[in-house]
Amino acid sequence: MTTSKPGRLASELLEMADSQHRLGIMDKATHQKSTARHLGADALPTSEPITAVQVREVREKAHLSQAALARYLNMTPGYVSQLERGATHAKGPALALLNVIRRKGIEALL
Numbered sequence: 322m323t324t325s326k327p328g329r330l331a332s333e334l335l336e337m338a339d340s341q342h343r344l345g346i347m348d349k350a351t352h353q354k355s356t357a358r359h360l361g362a363d364a365l366p367t368s369e370p371i372t373a374v375q376v377r378e379v380r381e382k383a384h385l386s387q388a389a390l391a392r393y394l395n396m397t398p399g400y401v402s403q404l405e406r407g408a409t410h411a412k413g414p415a416l417a418l419l420n421v422i423r424r425k426g427i428e429a430l431l
Contacts, residue, residue: 334355335355338352338355339352369420370410370416371410371411371416371419371420371423372407373404373405373406373407375419375423376401376404376405376411376419377405378423379419379422379423380401380405382426383422383426383427385427387401387402387405388401393418393422393427393430394415394418394419396415400415418430
């Protein structure tokens with residue numbers, strides 16, 4: 322997906338949403354929804370890159386083996402091992418799920 326700079330109208334809407342959120346007129350959920358709508362998927366916290374050390378921390382915090390985490394994420398234990406060693410980097414749905422688990426815990430997937 323290619324991302325481009327938001328147009329003038331989108332920039333104005335984002336500035337207005339930021340101001341309303343800062344003043345307490347707009348709640349956080351509505352602000353995030355507006356931001357995601359106008360800035361695309363890159364604005365979502367699920368797209369934040371995750372390091373090999375963070376993948377291991379997520380797994381250990383959830384008290385899961387590599388095989389158990391792999392089952393939750395619908396991937397192979399070998400892929401989880403590669404993520405933890407830094408041999409590959411999580412992308413797409415795997416990255417989104419790891420970020421959800423990192424922020425909300427494994428319970429968010431149950």
